[in-house]
Amino acid sequence: MKQPITEIAKPLVAWYKLHERTFPWRENPSPYRVWVSEIMLQQTRIEAALPYFHRFMEALPTIKDLANADEDLLLKLWEGLGYYSRVRNLQKAAKRVMEEFGGELPDDYEKLLTLNGIGEYTAGAIASIAFGKRVAAVDGNVLRVMARLLDDDTDVMDTKHRKQLTKLVNELVPEGYAGEFNQGIMELGETICLPNAMPRCLECPLKDYCAVAGLERARELPVRSAPKQRRVEQRMVFTIITDEKTPRVLLHRREKNGLLGGMWELPNALLPANSVLEDWGIPVISTKPLSTAKHIFSHVEWQLQGTLVKAKSFTPKDGFQLVLATEWEQYALPTAFKTYSKNIPMLLNGEEIQ
Ligand code: SF4
Incomplete structure (x- = not known):
């Protein structure tokens, strides 16, 4: 008999506390460090981003330093990561934080969304991890885990469906443990509920809640419509x-x-x-x-x-x-x-x- 999905928070957070991997932005999750790490990780693997993160923080330890940095230095710090618009947006947002928010990143999800380069996922990640706000951060890992927990074969590329899933995850985020919950479900997606292989259901803290635990069916989820070929x-x-x-x-x-x-x-x-x-x-x-x-x-x-x-x-x-x-x-x-x-x-x- 499967347990209700509404009760996944407790086992998930407990599992995360035991299994979380150590990263510099987790050891000292200041809003600025969480923000920079999330932007770096948007198109870069964690292992590749680590040296960049260290160099960036050493050269620009505060939002003020980022706002005032020379463009040459910024580009140098980002050199090799690609997608330079990410670092340009970081600086634009840092300037706005200095001018409009007194030099502190706002702790409010909606306000975070108004900053350059911060979308729904990043706003959710900063608000929950750095400020403990009860809000979801839904990325590809979360969509995969949710589709499997629910045995839901709706196309995850469908905007309406993503909105519905995000609403559901928002309801699951527990008060007081939002950062742990969000990082836990992402970590689960990265290390246990794997994308291109059979998920490691036996080691999964959510197997009692999952509709496809241990089944071949898990590999078919999530369903993602092929983008129009160009x-x-x-x-x-x-x-x-x-x-x-x-x-x-x-x-x-x-x-x-x-x-x-x-x-x-x-x-x-x-x-x-x-x-x-x-x-x-x-x-x-x-x-x-x-x-x-x-x-x-x-x-x-x-x-x-x-x-x-x-x-x-x-x-x-x-x-x-x-x-x-x-x-x-x-x-x-x-x-x-x-x-x-x-x-x-x-x-x-x-x-x-x-
Ligand atoms: S039981 Fe298996 S399929 Fe279900 S969430 Fe855990 S790892 Fe994923």
Whole structure:
């Protein structure tokens, strides 16, 4: 006879207290450390993130330090982790925390949600782990454990269903142990209720509550609809500005046929784009990474990484054109480049961009 799922908190929290792995953000779960760790772990494995976390905390031990940090230092600390928008958002949010919240991260879930780069999961994690607030933090691990506990084969990619599951988990979070509960269910998903193998049900503290404990059926859950298949292209987009009294920007005309046929664009190339600047004959003075962006066409997704290039004056090759500030308006670039093209008028006026 299965026990009711409404009673999982006690065995889960007890199990977590015995089995939690030691991480620096758990040893000293200050709001700032929890926040930085959650952002780092969004697209990075725990083992890979650990040295970055130590370096980051050593260089920027407080929210104020983060808010005031030079961009070069920030990017250096993040170098190798990728998805640089994460660290840029961290700093934007830190500045807002300094200006609007007196230098302290708010302990309120809704207020946390208003900060750059903090979504529902991260807000829930910070509020519960750092402030003990009774709120869920639902990530992929939690969705998997819940789908199995309930033998629920509803598509977890369905937004409505995710909302319902989040509501249910919110009801299960116990008063006084929210952080332990949330970390416990995530830890269970990472170490016991494994995604791509048979879960280790015999070792699971929730086996008496689970509808599929020990059954092959567990491997079929959760059900996740395959995303619409699109070809993904990772491209480097170059904003190439000449270092002249009147700066110019380099544009490229696309081939007549095919995607965005005949349109002007910022020069770009599939990654790795190691030698393209040389191939295009660009006399590079310096380069600087810009933010990432994504653009989805019907059949292809562009994942873009920007690079700002300062170059000496040069004569462009065929198919390229150097454009002055006074001519810029004439060139309508596809929205796919908007993240980068919006800064070009400023750059052509000799201003720096963040
Ligand atoms: S009993 Fe097995 S399937 Fe159920 S939650 Fe535990 S590990 Fe997952």
